[in-house]
Amino acid sequence: MSEKAWISTSVPYLAPLNSEERSDAWAVEAAARGGKGSQRIVHAGEVPAPGTVAALLGLADGAPVVVRRRVIEFDGEPCELTDTYYPVDIARGTRLAETLKIRGGAVALLAELGHVGVRVREDVTARMPDTGEREALRMGRDEPVLRVARVTLDSQDRPTQVDMMTMPAHRQRLHYEITIG
Numbered sequence: 001m002s003e004k005a006w007i008s009t010s011v012p013y014l015a016p017l018n019s020e021e022r023s024d025a026w027a028v029e030a031a032a033r034g035g036k037g038s039q040r041i042v043h044a045g046e047v048p049a050p051g052t053v054a055a056l057l058g059l060a061d062g063a064p065v066v067v068r069r070r071v072i073e074f075d076g077e078p079c080e081l082t083d084t085y086y087p088v089d090i091a092r093g094t095r096l097a098e099t100l101k102i103r104g105g106a107v108a109l110l111a112e113l114g115h116v117g118v119r120v121r122e123d124v125t126a127r128m129p130d131t132g133e134r135e136a137l138r139m140g141r142d143e144p145v146l147r148v149a150r151v152t153l154d155s156q157d158r159p160t161q162v163d164m165m166t167m168p169a170h171r172q173r174l175h176y177e178i179t180i181g
Contacts, residue, residue, distance in 0.1 A: 035075045039082075043069040044099045046088060053085045056151040056162045066091035068106070071136060078137050080167040090115055090160060106161075115160045117152035124148050126169055137168055144169045 030037025048062040057065065065085045072080035084106065086096055095102050095109055102109050107117070129137065129145045137145070150163040 030074055038073045040071045041099045045097055053162050057159045064088050066097045083164045085162040118155050119153045122150045133166055139168050146172055
């Protein structure tokens with residue numbers, strides 16, 4: 001792994017930021033690393049749920065969901081593609097279905113709407129990127145990506161959000177710290 005590999009942890013993205021923190025967890029994390037973190041929302045709205053997403057949300061394959069597709073950048077360079085999916089009964093008609101940034105982030109908006117995550121499951125796989133991913137992430141032909149599938153569940157064990165993140169494997173190291181008991 002190169003010294004430029006990013007050490008990534010999910011924790012800052014799972015709870016709403018308090019009012020004294022900035023409105024973007026990624027901007028806060030990037031600034032702590034000496035850079036500028038930004039994101040571009042390239043699409044938001046209703047789509048048919050892909051099979052994997054439908055299964056994670058407990059929906060039928062192709063059921064309508066709301067997606068927010070983003071390109072995450074560090075110092076102007078793309079470092080991650082993230083598609084975040086929500087059940088339509090949670091997200092339809094809310095700012096989650098719009099391409100504008102959400103002050104405080106989507107997690108804060110979900111909390112305002114009464115959907116607070118209490119448990120998260122993540123699965124990490126590696127594969128070769130498709131052409132669109134390779135171009136969007138400015139990667140070479142022989143460079144693999146990591147794919148992180150994260151589902152957030154509420155206190156009733158209901159899935160409220162699925163994140164499908166794709167990132168260049170050679171620029172990442174995932175870090176997990178788990179409290180036992």
